[in-house]
Amino acid sequence: MKNIVKINILILLIGVMFSCRKTETLNVDYSSFNADDPRTNTPLDQWLKTSFLDEYNIDVIYRYNRYYHGNTANVVPSKLENIQPTMQIVLDGFISPYLKVAGRTFTKTYMPKEWVLFGSYSYANSADPGVAGTAAGGRRITLYGVNEYSPLPGGQFFAWDRQRIMHHEFGHILNQIIPIPTDWESISKGFYKQPYTDTPQDTARRNGFVTSYASGVSTEDYAETISWLLINGQVWYDDWANFANTAGKTRFIQKENNVINYYNNLGIDFKKLQMEVQKYMIGIDLKESKFVYWLGKARTPLVTPLPSPAPAPVPTFKSLTINTGADFYIKYGGSSAFNTLYTTVKNSIAAQGYTLNFIRINFTSPSAMYVEANFNGGATTYQSFYAFNMATTLASSQVKFTTGTAGGTTAPWVGNANFTKASLQPMLDYLTNNTFVADWLPVNVLPDDYMKLGGFTVLNSPANYFYGQLAY
């Protein structure tokens, strides 16, 4: 019986093999299909072709096609006049940094091949918070909201926000090609929760997330971490981490290192990429990318419950340490005008029988600091303090120091201060007699030190400046 079944099946199979034998070849002519391939040949199209298609094999799709946003979403097409400025923003703040840091081969290989542009954001319904960008298949980025474009300075947010979206989406694209390291999810394990809109920003921050959105799911967390590190820069990220709590801060540091490693494995120096993106951001005058903004900023730590009375806000930076003998001064050099001044002070203190270790600016609030001269007599270290007021102007980055009120009656403020006063006087005069421009100095700083060093240039005298190591 079994054999009969087997034989039957065999015959059946043979029968099937023959039964569909075709006697004629299929005659399919694809050229007669009505392809939907909208093409015009305007100056815009030519610009897109030379800038994106020819260069990177990127097809910029700006003509509306419902297929690209999902059938039910509410989306309108882009304004024609906004296509080129938006894609210029893509080129300047996104593709160019990758081209410069990751190289031509990487950029040509991994840049998404389809860029889809839509005019509005995408809303599924009247309660949807909206979609600003998507990444798909490792090959496509969809950017929404092109109609919001306006030229700088009014369009600063638009430019910044596009970079935020693109660096985020490209994070996804990279993740779709090279998986997220397995140790990533464990960093904030137990804190991912949907819908992310229920997680307030402060809560997200305490748990080690750059945004509420990042707290929804680990893949979004990865893309958000990449994006915010790049677009808002290292100081923003460190400040965000510093004012979380201890556990949160640890997670931020782990996440940053995880991202740096991920990029290292791709052959990309993440710090260098960050520096390139930050240069773009400084170009559009993003305040988070400017030294002076952080000088004028203080924040109350995130402590729950908040003690009463609430602790005083803490300035972003604790101090800036100047020492013309330090490693970084040897590495990058300094301004001869300032070096001469520093040497004069150092020699005067030496003449008093002491060794000057360094001069430090201690920031006490967004509008005050004191200069600390740190010197040794034998094995004993002494300090003398001189108080200053500090007035910062965000738009011009200008900083003006004026003599302030002593912060106490202890030895550094009185005895020591009086003792070294004459020796320090040229330095104190230098600070009060000039208007300074705050910036990330020196100008030739390498990516690893970028935003770790900061300094002040005398207004209109680019060769007269000083800088030092920043501490949080």
Place this chain on the structure above:
Amino acid sequence: MAILSIMISCKKTSYVAVFDKTPQERVADQINLVSTTLTGASNGWIATLPTLAGGGYSFYVNFDNQQNVTMYGDLNDVSAGTAAKSNYRVKQDIGIELIFDTYNYISMLDDPNSAIFGGTSKVGFSSDIEFTYDHSTPDSIIFVGKKYRQPFKLVKATAAQKTAYEAAGLKTGIDKFKNYFVTNQFPYVEINSGSSTLKVALSPNITNALTTGKRLDMTGVLADGTTVISKNQKYAFTLNGADILNGGLVWQGITFIKIAWKDATTLALYDSTGKEYIVKNNPQPILNINLLWGTKYNALRGAYKTINPGTTAKGAAILNYYYNNLTPAFVGFSFNYGHITLTWNRVNQRFLFDGRCTQSGPSETAGWVTNITYNYTVNADGSYKFTVLSPASGGYVANVMTELDKFLKNNDVLFDYYSENGIVYGKMSSVQDPTIVMTYALQ
């Protein structure tokens, strides 16, 4: 048997096509037909489009054979006076589809960003930018919106119309139309019904408000003197007046399809048979407001801290007692918004006084409502006598509703229109003390 049946199952019989062309060839023909029709109108097209959620709109569109389209629209002064250029394409979809695929005036109706043109936030006016080809006639081509299924009708323009549109004629036309109705505040048409002539009030809403704008309202009382018929339909502006969309406005069996200028100063309404109804103006509203309670006007609304024109000092004091005392001292809590709604319930002969208060700013739905319900009788002079059916209940604001409550209980109340700057309000006044007058928005 099994083997046999399988072997036979795929045997080919010679295939005979029902159509003489392959599907893709037939689709190509249709695409070609739509494309050449659109580009073939050398003077462009005059298009009308009702939106699903909002009113009606018109466009002047001109297609070239390079996928460019130039457009005017009756959305606002800019769209009516300035041509905007964008792209279109015709492609195969479920049917043949016309897509306005870069932004133009027509996209504004679909824009989910309500800051652009209004409409529902994140939705817009529920209007399309993709249209499926339906049919064409020698001088027109008709599409149906892909998502919201509204008819998009394009009629060939004449050379004169093209010239007019390109000289911002649409804006001129809209301005003239609007001005007519600002000057002539109480327009009406006369309609013969049997042996009597009915006066039917005509009121086009010229705004772009989602639920009320770009609609033409016709309200009249039938020969019996009591039955109020009120109908409205979406309309769109034309060079010479307005077209009533969706097949026209049907009022007592007559289908009105357009309003147009008969001569430089005379506006006329036309029905589907071409009959003309001259628009006339009355010094005051055609219809007694008391006839319209519960039919055309359901309620009177006092908006938060808004004293409308025509309100006297005594009237304002009554209203302000409510608006200005939404404070802990009077109502126990602090509220940042509150309005008064007086609603007619004609069936049960009741009048509902609702006081709303919220702590979340202007809202139709948030917060709490306190209600007082009155019975009413109508006096010989047409004034109303209110008696309390159920006292204040619910909500928090009973203590500040007292002044208006007293007014309603202690006076014989007269209602009438009050009109200023082209806006018609509902006026409430006292027979006993004519210096107490309050005006409300009509709803």
